[in-house]
Amino acid sequence: MSTWRGGGSVGEAEARNDGPAAHRIAAELEALRRVATLVAGGPRPEEVFSAVAAEVGRLLMVDVAVLVRYDPARAVTIVATWTRTGAVAPSPVGTRLPLGWRNVTTLISQTGRPARIDYERVSGPIGDVAHDWRIRSSLGVPIIVEGRLWGGMIVAFTSAATIVADAESRLAGFTELVATAVANTQAHVELEKFAEEQEALRRVAMMVARAAAPEEVFAAVAAEEGRLLRADVAVMFRYDRDRTATAIGAWSRTDRPIPFPAGSREHVGGRNVISLVQETGRPIRIDDVDAREGPAESTGEGGTRSAIGAPITIDGRLWGAISMEFLPDEPPPPDAETRLAAFTELLATAIANTNARAALRGFAEEQAALRRVATLVARAATPKEVFAAVAEEAGRLLGADHSWMTQYEPDGASRLVAAWSSTGAAVPGGTRLSPGGRNVYTLVLQTGRPARIDGSTGTAGPDCEVASELGVRAAVGVPVSTGGRLWGAIVVSSTHEEPLPLGTEARLTGFTELAATAVANAEARAALAASRARIVAASDATRHRIERDLHDGAQQRLVSLALRVSGLKTVVPGEAQELAGHLDRTAAELAAVLDELRELARGLRPPALTNGGLRPAIKTLARRCGLPVRLDIALDERLPEPVELAAYFAVAEALTNAAKHAQAGVVDVEAHSDEKELHLCVRDDGVGGADPRRGSGLTALTDRIQVLGGRLGLRSPPGGGTALRIVLPLTASAEPW
């Protein structure tokens, strides 16, 4: 405070006298004291500026007093105005004017020292403003804060009066006060800003720490930074290929719609923050937003809006940018873009962490999905189940809209064996996709390698009716090969324009291997079932042939033979009784043999079954089994021969066991069929305790039933009778699945 007296002995000389000088000094002191008191009270800087402008103006009895602040971009902002008349200042507080040309404000900025000018020689935008104010002569002194030129105090006359010669020194005191106030405030504000910044960073760091989704983090960052810098709108962009940028987080201080909502894509180019940041890789500030060129335009209302942007660099690579727009009456502070850049550096670290975490999470999700499918394969789920799981898990994991598994047919067409859709409206399984055309499944078939179709590889959208109906724009397909042969493909697709991520093919690999394993398993099982079926059929055919040979051969011949023997008896002479007796016995033997053969033939191929079907055959079995049997047979039509044979032998086996081992009083046989299956149950009230593993009859029966794809169940609790239940499908399915 002691320096304010510097500049001369004016004050001392004056102080020795009473009169106008002393009065003036007293007034000065008084004014200074008022301002000092104000500053001490820790007011907002604007209050101090206004007070100083007023005091100075009154004290020096000028017409106009203006306080300006310099900013690094070689411009000044008016921070306080005072007019003696009280008229509204032509340029209000907040007006920003570029430095340059010849005027007091510029001179101060160039020299760092007081300056004064006659107004015939003033020029530049500031000069224009001075003309607006009708200023004739003015004086300006610098305001130095912490050794740096912060601003200037300018007083001016609109009349022809001249500013007193000692005005500079008289202003010095006030400039000191202003400097102090500014310094305090700045410190205060800096502290506040620092605290705010720390708080904002802390909030973002916490989100990152709790592994919030990247989208959340980005949106929060945009909001925090926007709030910190008091912007109107803040948007975080990611630079993509092809000179585009995608908005990934946006914030608006008001409810006005954000021009670039999250997810929107913009073309990069022209004179706007996003494009310039990408070009230069440095923070950018544009003060005349409405004069921006290029597609990234704002929906600004009247007034000059400013915009700033700062790059986001991750792992040394320019990853994206944050851009902010400010309302005309709330311009960004002078160092806003630098501060923004600092914040974004911290943010870049957070993003790098988030990316790493997301990658890890993605990896963990992938492993979990693969494990779920592998479990199905391991527990020998049906191929249909496995394929459905593959389609769903792959679709979900990759965030696709549709996910298919297809099987190639000999003509190059593909058949859908499983389909999943994120909306739940899946294409029905079994749909046939025509061969040819420009689509991933055909490309995979032609090349045997992964293929993709999206906007980047030509006309958008694959060449496929079904895909077009669904609105598919991008697709990736990978081959499924088994046993060295291309079996089918997994196809994931999206209805959005942007291509599926580059790593999609690689991530599908795990699924293709599992699918191929399921196919191989199913084919092996099918081959096994087919060979068992062949064995059973061969044995049935053999029995049939033997029975026929017996009937047509041995049985017929024996009957003929018996006839002949009978005929012989008639020519035996009456005396040869012994011979007649021999012939009688021979005939009896033949009859016995015929009986045996008949029984044998019945066992080979039951005639009742062949001619009449299951109902008469079971009735015959029931009659012959030696136990009372109650029948409940609701079968109207003939069933396929293998099914009837299996059912017949099952009942025969069960009845035999009941008669031989079970010591049963009665047996119940129940049979009925619906369109799909035959249901059979043979139950006795005997001693139970039957062991399915003992006795080859039940094993052979099980084979026969399994070959047909049926099920067999035996319940035989000791003392609780024995019940045999069998279910046989009536139609064979075409596919192993």
Added chain:
Amino acid sequence: MPRALVPVETRGVRGVAERSTVAGVRSASAGWAEPGPTPILVPVAEERGRVVVADDDVLLREGLASLLISSGFDVVGRAGDPAELLALVRSRRPDLAIVDIRMPPTRTSEGLEAARVIRRELPETAILVLSAHVEVEEATELLASGRRTGYLLKDRISDVEDFLATLDRILKGAAVVDPALVQELFAARRVDDPLQDLSPREREVLALMAEGRSNAGIAHQLWVTEGTVEKHVRSILMKLRIPEAADDHRRVLAVLTFLDSH
């Protein structure tokens, strides 16, 4: 042609008398019997009945044919498949067709189908179906198609006396069911066996009824009077709640149906 004496019922008793009868037949020339001092019953060839034999096994067919011929039947046709059989029946109009149930082309039950056709076109023709196996469904189906129907195991033809007597019975209008089938039906064990109310004698009578015998035939078989048989029959029908049948043919059907369903 003098009317030949044909035995009305034979009891299946083998004896010298029968044999000599056969011998007498064999020695007779076609058409006429030569009167002589000893012959009692002289069946004349062609008078016992005109028969068509259908079996795809040549040996059996010829054997059967010669048996028939030597027994006084006139074999007017031999067929190896249903088409031939039908053609012969239509053209020759035999009294009896003996049909193997298993014939070409499928060798399942062509014989039954042929029997149906014959019944439709020439209902007066007697039909005997021979089968390697007897099934009750086939029996009931055949018998339901009309009178003069027989269903026998093929083996039966080797018991010549019985076989020929059966042929005679069929020609006279009886329905004949192979005893083995009846045995099987009887052998079935039942819960709440309705047959247990019958006396052993009644069971015998029931079995013979099931075979298609008339009361007279049953009486002969069991060495009792016809009146006794009638009494047993009434008792059986009442106990089993089988309605009286208008004739023997319908009776056998009723009995078979009863036995099959219980």
